[in-house]
Amino acid sequence: MSNAKRATRIGIVTAGGDCPGINAAIRGVGKTAILEYGMEVVGISSGFLGLINQEHTILDENQLSGILTVGGTILGTSRENPFKKSTSLLSVDKPKLIRKHYKEMGLDALVCIGGNGTMRTAAHLSEEGLNVIGIPKTIDNDVWGTDQTFGFDSALWIATEAIDRLHTTANSHKRIMVIEVMGHHAGWLALYSGIAGGGDVILLPEVEFDIDIVAKCLKRRAIHKKPYSIVVVAEGIPFKKGDSAGRYIADAIKTKTGMETRETILGYIQRGGSPSPMDRVLATRFGASAVELIAQQKFGQMVNLEGNKISSIPLSDVGGKLRLVPMDLPLIHKTRKMGVCFGDEGN
Ligand code: F6P
Secondary structure (H helix, E strand, C coil): CCCCCCCCEEEEEECCCCCCCHHHHHHHHHHHHHHHCCCEEEEECCCHHHHHCCCEEEECHHHHCCCCCCCCCCCCCCCCCCCCCCCCCCCCCHHHHHHHHHHHCCCCEEEEEECHHHHHHHHHHHHCCCCEEEEEECCCCCECCCCCCECHHHHHHHHHHHHHHHHHHHHHHCCEEEEEECCCCCCHHHHHHHHHCCCCEEECCCCCCCHHHHHHHHHHHHHCCCCCEEEEEECCCCCCCCCCHHHHHHHHHHHHHCCCEEEEECHHHHCCCCCCHHHHHHHHHHHHHHHHHHHCCCCCEEEEEECCEEEEEEHHHHCCCECCCCCCCHHHHHHHHCCCECCCCCC
16 A cells, blocks of 8 residues: 555535525635645435435545536535434434445545535534535525525526516506525525615515505505505415515405405526526635635634625534624615515605
């Protein structure tokens, strides 16, 4: 056996809901690792399932070429959470399997690209002794500890374009148009697309709305001869579940105002397709920085954006927290004064 030290070997796993920019991050990690540090890169398939089932492949420079602009993830993803307690008697100890396979695959470090759930898993794996680095991604922009995740800007473009298109048809028919955008817990996408698209009412998961206040805002607009209104609704607004948020709000508006109302549910279109230039750049910066942390042996960290600076914070600080829209956000305060209705007492 030769005495030559083998190259540092790193694994990349992409987990949770996909978003535009993941491939740009994989490329950022892979190219920096191979070209700058002479590392070997292993791509793990289908999120943490790939670590449990040992499904992986070596990523060389060729596989990393041509993926910068491609949406989704070339590695595949899943919502597998290896730390979720199972009640089945036949259940296997998944964290133990992951530790075993990490060793068998000869990994020196693992880069976990994902949202809140993935960062929580990454934090657990780090506590269990694996050398882990997290890279935050999600269209929801709700990962605690970073000013922005990649995926958000691309989804914002799509949602804003959809709202822009609703304006013309709403105006032609003099209707109320309700559009539901993604965001179970955090309303960043609804807030930003609502403001960028000139929404008249914006409903966020963080705000307990009152449908009578929404109706009052819409009637007031009609009295002021506004021929139509746009209502932007986050999917996670607080209401009795069982229906979609958009349909629920559209029906409630019809009942309360008698105005002709239609709903649009944007759905997975927001998560698909090519990343925006800003997301490509952010994902590239995150990917390169993740490898720099590995080279410095600074593990148990999540790369983050603070202002316009890339830095990192301990994964243990991130796991299990959410970055929600604060109601004292200056953007909310300022747009309220411009007539935007958030469905609460502030209006
Ligand atoms: O990735 C975040 C997110 O897009 C949420 O906004 C959305 O509710 C959720 O994922 C749905 O994902 P899936 O149906 O893939 O579990």
